[in-house]
Amino acid sequence: RVRAGIGYVPQEHSVFARLSVRDNLAVGSLASKKADAVDQVLTIFPKLGQRLDQPAGTLSGGERKMLAIGRAMLGDPKLLLLDEPTEGVWIGVIEEITERLIELAKTIAVIIVEQHLDLALRVADYAYVLDRGRVALQGEAGEVRGNPELMRYLAP
Template sequence: MSLLEVEDVQTYYGESHILEGVSLSVDDGEVVALLGRNGVGKTTTMRTILQLTPPREGSVRFKGEELVGKRTNEVADLGLGWIPEDRRIFSALTVEENIRAAVPSEDGIQDALDLSYETFPILEERSTQDAGTLSGGQQQMLAIARGLVGDNEMLLVDEPSEGLAPQIVQDVGEALDTVSEQVPMLLVEQNLGLALDLADRFYVIDHGQVVDGGSVDEVSAESERLREYLSA
């Protein structure tokens, strides 16, 4: 049994049919990349898993438990964390306060801070700085740290390199690689090279359907097999 199992989900926004029978899985210890052009259903897949946009049909199971019909906070309580594209840090709080806010128990705060600063040393240097004044890459690291310390057994990570300079993308990629040693991930990422470097397996979505998938060892960033679905 996989850690996360999505089976034949049909998801709509109003009358618009967005996901048309999407199925995928993530095993414990894996990073799985979800690839595709903008607007084909990748973020909707994550929202469906989290029950922010529940499917009208199909099944989503986490650790064998059905998520469809649960509230999003109940899904989060099961250990499924989300790092959205827009990061959603608390800009007016310091770095340390942001991390503290993500920790479920007061008893675990020091361990959470130690883990965050060990994973991202720059955050310790900026611990008393307001999060809204960090660079884009540092804000992304803070968002990842918040997901890591939130007592999550799996992370859904949406477009972590979006809008970042190439050097910062490399830093964020290295950070995610470190985090992936501790928690499995479902990763949406437009930077194909970064996605394939981080992932063990991939799925490609096109027009709301999974059209390809397999081991990252089977493909490269130059593969025509992928490029036909990723080019504008």
């Protein structure tokens, strides 16, 4: 996947819990062609820079997601796939992750599977709403947000 230009952040078990933050980033940087790639990740997620020697398994849920996203970015992907990037994340950190994903989406393709509607529609240009595995709504993110049918699928 990395050689194909794809970065992937799974829903669960997205970091090496026993390794430090520094070592998790080192694993991700093995695929990087940029000498300053880790520094770029620490610029995007400065909280990680304060936790470099901390075991990744002791990070908060939000910090683990930031680490997983940062590690995926070290492969210099053209496409970033994120599965539930806000699951288990405190609401205050969701905003920070959302802002970073908005910035990343300006330079690479980002596909998010997410139940946190506000995040998904703020990051997305185009959105699909699935209902039991089928596409129930689709369109420009703003159109989907304003579609009166949306509430039917969110609150069945």
